[in-house]
Amino acid sequence: MIQRPRGTRDVLPPEGRLWQAVEALAHEVFTAFGAEEIRTPMFEATELFVRSVGETTDIVHKEMYTFADRKGRSLTLRPEGTAGVARAWIENRLQDRSHPLRLYYIGPMFRYERMQRGRYRQFAQIGLEILGAEGALADAELLLALYEFLSRLGFADLVVHLNNLGDPEDRPRYLDAIRSTLAPHRRALCSDCQRRLDENPLRVLDCKVDSCQHLAAEVPAVDTIASPASRRHVAEVEAHLEALEIPFVRNPRLVRGLDYYLRTVFEVVSPALGSTAVICGGGRYDRLIADLGGPAVPGTGFAIGEDRLIEVLPAAFRARVLARPRLYLVPLGEGAHRTALALARAWVRAGVALELELAGRSLKAALRRADRDGFRGVAILGEEELAAGVVSLRDLRRGDQQRVAMGDVPGFWHDRCGS
Ligand code: HAM
Numbered sequence: 001m002i003q004r005p006r007g008t009r010d011v012l013p014p015e016g017r018l019w020q021a022v023e024a025l026a027h028e029v030f031t032a033f034g035a036e037e038i039r040t041p042m043f044e045a046t047e048l049f050v051r052s053v054g055e056t057t058d059i060v061h062k063e064m065y066t067f068a069d070r071k072g073r074s075l076t077l078r079p080e081g082t083a084g085v086a087r088a089w090i091e092n093r094l095q096d097r098s099h100p101l102r103l104y105y106i107g108p109m110f111r112y113e114r115m116q117r118g119r120y121r122q123f124a125q126i127g128l129e130i131l132g133a134e135g136a137l138a139d140a141e142l143l144l145a146l147y148e149f150l151s152r153l154g155f156a157d158l159v160v161h162l163n164n165l166g167d168p169e170d171r172p173r174y175l176d177a178i179r180s181t182l183a184p185h186r187r188a189l190c191s192d193c194q195r196r197l198d199e200n201p202l203r204v205l206d207c208k209v210d211s212c213q214h215l216a217a218e219v220p221a222v223d224t225i226a227s228p229a230s231r232r233h234v235a236e237v238e239a240h241l242e243a244l245e246i247p248f249v250r251n252p253r254l255v256r257g258l259d260y261y262l263r264t265v266f267e268v269v270s271p272a273l274g275s276t277a278v279i280c281g282g283g284r285y286d287r288l289i290a291d292l293g294g295p296a297v298p299g300t301g302f303a304i305g306e307d308r309l310i311e312v313l314p315a316a317f318r319a320r321v322l323a324r325p326r327l328y329l330v331p332l333g334e335g336a337h338r339t340a341l342a343l344a345r346a347w348v349r350a351g352v353a354l355e356l357e358l359a360g361r362s363l364k365a366a367l368r369r370a371d372r373d374g375f376r377g378v379a380i381l382g383e384e385e386l387a388a389g390v391v392s393l394r395d396l397r398r399g400d401q402q403r404v405a406m407g408d409v410p411g412f413w414h415d416r417c418g419s
Helices: 015-032 046-052 058-062 082-091 136-152 168-188 191-199 201-206 210-216 228-244 306-311 315-322 334-349 363-372 383-388 406-417
Strands: 043-045 066-068 074-077 101-110 122-131 159-164 248-250 262-269 278-284 299-305 327-331 354-356 377-381 390-395 400-405
Touching: 015 101, 015 122, 015 136, 015 306, 015 315, 043 046, 043 082, 046 058, 046 074, 046 082, 082 101, 082 122, 082 299, 122 136, 122 306, 136 228, 136 262, 136 278, 136 299, 159 228, 168 191, 168 201, 168 210, 191 201, 201 210, 228 248, 228 262, 262 299, 278 306, 299 306, 327 334, 327 363, 334 354, 334 377, 334 383, 334 406, 363 377, 377 383, 377 406, 383 390, 390 406, 400 406
Parallel strands: 159 248, 327 354, 327 377
Antiparallel strands: 043 074, 066 074, 101 122, 122 299, 159 262, 262 278, 278 299, 377 390, 390 400
């Protein structure tokens, strides 16, 4: 039997309803904050990710699905969304539109990761980017939109971990500090980190190997070298969060695993899942678009891992979505088929979620199935009902049954289900 590739998942019923509900809320909340949806390709020129995410990052170095197309061009399945948004911004001259532009996206990303809980090789991200605003207000608004979205899903215990990566001008001093701290322990680092120490020492700090993490703890925290301007920036973000009562902690060890960040960086952690369960990551990237050959446009953004988010969804949200009432329309005998189809059309148009019995079940078998599959009601259409222009509507929650005129069913049903 052919099996799905390692690290991929099938979303099976009824879980698809949770994905729909989460995405519907993302559309609603981010649109309400003035964002527009952007859809970029699922594969891009490999060079885009090398130049934006960074050649020495784990993502580019080990995790990309890279292939040559039939003309020999090197393409890569996108491992993240920000690079594609930046490319689209430049290519479509979005700087000509009024700024800032808030862009959000929902879609699959691909990383060849080692298998472990919550890590997949195809996973979905829900991301939001604000382009063209350099102040702390933009970072605060971004975090506000994120927190609003997560709160409406019912999360109450999430914590924002925040840090200051400083400005690019601060970086050489910091890299020197990492090198001088770690050089004496070079041989105790993993082979990747020995190479990173020469090429991009910052990346040693987010290595997942235990012994490297141990040594990285010796390095001074990155925010200690941050410029006064970047300190003011991040302090202002923190003051906004305090005023909004959005809980956050300063995490001086947070450096993020991608090269394009400066100043504000953050992650959202679910304490229920432990400190490794990062649900969302993001930060500011004011040089990315210019580094890719575009104009100097500042940016700030985040991406939520949708698979992980759904794994830890609050029970109340999950129950509410899965319990959405459905009506089971059961024609008894072929004579009722045509009317049943016409009713299905009319009732669906009136906003009733229903399912038409297709397998010719008897009344008894249909009632058994309705019970097993969690239908709220059964609309029975037998010969007698057909002749009288009614259905017998059995409400499985209340345990009663009434004859309702066919045209009155949507109103009756909405009253019953409170929607
Ligand atoms: P990232 O931290 O690499 O950032 O990914 C964001 C989120 O995607 C993570 O917090 C995690 O929830 C989820 N994620 C990452 N890899 C996997 C995986 N293998 N399986 C399941 N979920 C995963 C970015 O991608 C940046 N582009 C975020 C950003 C947007 N920064 C600025 N704008």
